[in-house]
Amino acid sequence: MVHLERIALCALLAVAGTPALAQQAEFTPEQLTVRDAIDPGPNVLVYQQEWKGAGSIAVFGKNDLAFKGLMTSGMMGQMVVAPDGRRAYGQSTFMKRIVYGDFEQVVQIYDVPTLSVVGEIALPPKAAMTLGYEPMFRLSADGAFLYVQNGTPAASVTVVDTAKGTAVQEIPTPGCWGIYPSTAGHAFSTICGTGTFQTFALSAEGTVTGKTQSAAIFDVDTDPIFISGARVDGDLVFVSFNGTLHRLSDADGTVKAVASRRITDGVEGAWAPGGYNLIAYAAKAGVLFVGMHANAGDGSHKNPAEEIWAYDVKGGTVLSRSPVEHIASLTVSDDDAPVLFGLSEEPKLYRFTSDPAAGFTLTAAGTAAITGFASVAAVTP
Amino acid sequence: MVHLERIALCALLAVAGTPALAQQAEFTPEQLTVRDAIDPGPNVLVYQQEWKGAGSIAVFGKNDLAFKGLMTSGMMGQMVVAPDGRRAYGQSTFMKRIVYGDFEQVVQIYDVPTLSVVGEIALPPKAAMTLGYEPMFRLSADGAFLYVQNGTPAASVTVVDTAKGTAVQEIPTPGCWGIYPSTAGHAFSTICGTGTFQTFALSAEGTVTGKTQSAAIFDVDTDPIFISGARVDGDLVFVSFNGTLHRLSDADGTVKAVASRRITDGVEGAWAPGGYNLIAYAAKAGVLFVGMHANAGDGSHKNPAEEIWAYDVKGGTVLSRSPVEHIASLTVSDDDAPVLFGLSEEPKLYRFTSDPAAGFTLTAAGTAAITGFASVAAVTP
């Protein structure tokens, strides 16, 4: 045994060029390396949030849920992925003693193909430490700015210049929550506790040039909306606790109501939307997927989905209702036959294919193990 | 709803002296406080190790396993509890980005009654980052010094002056592992890969004044010993992978063999010791408890206990064999009828009473939920 151990240590300690092991002619030692990049192809990224340690972004192959590896984040963080799927950003918290002591909040910049942190941007120490919600951390349409939701508990938004790697400005947004960037330029809107939206126009440098307020959009007391939002043909779409779908336009710099309709009209069983990032729109297919639960009532709005409904926003009809297992958050690909990914509270990542010929009915097509509190996922091209 | 929320906010924002809520005559608001101390009484402390975040020390009542709260630690840490049970120390690792970046290792000093960190001592950044083992982090008999096992992978021991709050010295201990402080003064012994022990004499200031080496104590190849050690009437006791109990004396500054005996002699079923901190001695009762598993073989030495054996060290006999569920580490109280606590890999804390009239047979008497990797526990008076 002593001899074995010494051979082993020698293998480890071998001075370059020493032909120690090569003397064993029948065997060629393997080489330890670091893989340079993940396999190419479209991915699903899942933010695995932690509240007493390092969270991470798990990367899975879109087509087979093959696990490709982790990117490192911090505590109570958020994720946003660039449209090309090659760059991602994480926003999170670090304390000197993990749960106490000197407090830092940063954006980590990720190169997805190499699963690497390639940069870090310091933030004003005000970022909201919340469960994962897409509207907490957003990228402008052109990728020039990141918007960080702050909550101290006063609400504000930090604008980060991604090219310069610095925080440019903090914009007070008292009483409002969630960030919805415009489809062009650098404006963003936010939902306010009065049932209105505010929209902030930003210059090319990321500074505020104007602010507008919408008319009343929803009733905060009788039918509040979820902050989970989707873009449908350039419009913003939200659903309410009671199942009202609000279609809004922010095209002219002020949010305006376009249409509003109950998606549950005529349905038995007190069905309602529920979960965290609970809606996702497949643009090519023109279908909005919504996580729904039955027997809804006060306090059920975070219930995970028992069914996922495929809703035709234009036609205003429910195309299909697919039973699922406790899905609390969704994301969907932009294929002709969209592939939908769900996050359950177990936690588990679920993959579903959809059938355009059958109203986009979902079929379970794989699951993968995830860790932590996972409520944000993104599909890449 | 708006009105309710405003009442609520007002409760929170209430300016001192504003009689807002007092106007509601029929109700007296409760007061939020921080509890000043845990309930008095003997405790069991469990180190809950984490490898990607903040570990902790969980405190339970010895008699009922009532959970009294947590004390905060860092990553990959160790714990040692002072004999009076009022002071404890944790040794752990902190990195700037939790799992990467600037690296610090510290001792946190705990006041157990208030579950508080009351001090911190910086360590040379060499402390071994291992699973929890009592001999990795020890207190001198008089509490003046802490001994920290280093592994970089070269082995050394950092001596920490608890009164001054500083690291005094680093003592090289190449090829040796584990720290066994003397019962008086400030010497410590360590187990070496040659099957010998080294003993380091220390001055009152914590500096090395001498070093001795024992004769061969055990055969490293054929019957290696576990590093889990116990004090039996002033002697050091270890068990080996094959079940040999080594009784050693360090009284005169050099470790010497006193006796050695196979505890499994005459037992059917290839039983052997196994686990992490797998032996514990109840001094008043004069009984050594050992975690044992059947069908032992190469690689089974970390198997959790299927039985815990009560061994009479003086008489050299097994007094009883109690079936248990996957206990990987033990600690025991010093009562006439010792109370034994076991840590399983689930992880779970088990409490057992013992019957002196029946060879200290164990009876299950409660379990409690624990978290992380837990392999070190300590009972306090």
Next chain:
Amino acid sequence: MTNLFDAILDRFDRLTERGTRAVAKTSGRRSFLARAGSAMLGGAMMPLLPFDRTFGQAFAATPGGAVDEALQCEYWRYCALDGNLCSACGGSLTQCPPGSEASKVAWVGTCRNPNDGKDYLVSYNDCCGKPICDNSPFCLTSKGERPGYRMGLHNDINWCMANTSKGYHCTVAVLVGLAE
């Protein structure tokens, strides 16, 4: 009384607006609001009762044992609690565990006490500066809970946010008022 609330909220908003107009250049541990909190929020939860070791049993004195009830997610006070129970982590319904800090800010739920049929305002304060208390039950209920645009009713956020030590440990449920 509404005027008083409005005055306080207006002042709150004005302070916020002024304090957050530009990005703070320092990376200090305490945000503007945390500082504001020392003045505005620090006075919250003034001691109105003598130091209480009764484990909050006054409002739960039903046969069957209030202490045991307080350790279950189903307990009536927990109707909008998203977190780990301090009552099962060395604290009580109204006490943070030793060695932790009570949060300076909190969300509020409205829960019906089955013993008297009345609706109570419950302040869900987080206790801070220690690891999340996974040894204690995790509960998630959301009666009356609202998204962050109604921050005072929102339970998805770390309410240790305005404290010096921001690690989330566990959550208490303090009765602060009677709903109308």
Next chain:
Amino acid sequence: MTNLFDAILDRFDRLTERGTRAVAKTSGRRSFLARAGSAMLGGAMMPLLPFDRTFGQAFAATPGGAVDEALQCEYWRYCALDGNLCSACGGSLTQCPPGSEASKVAWVGTCRNPNDGKDYLVSYNDCCGKPICDNSPFCLTSKGERPGYRMGLHNDINWCMANTSKGYHCTVAVLVGLAE
């Protein structure tokens, strides 16, 4: 050859002794041995094979699929592995996942390949600088494993200890020799 081993180990011990005689005053990230590692250990695992994308199948080319086997704790190379499998975390049997660092030091097991009946020396290197890969199976086997007084055979310690980034991510199983 024994003389060569002895010479290396002696030098190792002497350097250790000299380097650790006094407490380092700096709180630098890299310990003495980590620095020594640049010279002594940094040369370990010299590239002896061309860059390999075969997922280590050469030694596991049995019907049934080597890739699947490498994802199971029961795979023969894992006879003394205490950790999460890199092969199921974006790496392979011999590759750390992208964005992680290979450990500079390692423990070694001796495992029998059921396909050829030979005993191989397996270097269990940790991959470092990322969170523990809980998405991948955790395995614990300890054939030939020894306590820390036989450090090169010990698997209870973080083998990222000599790297700059010391966070433990996962473990590979690299064939480095044939046992005699």
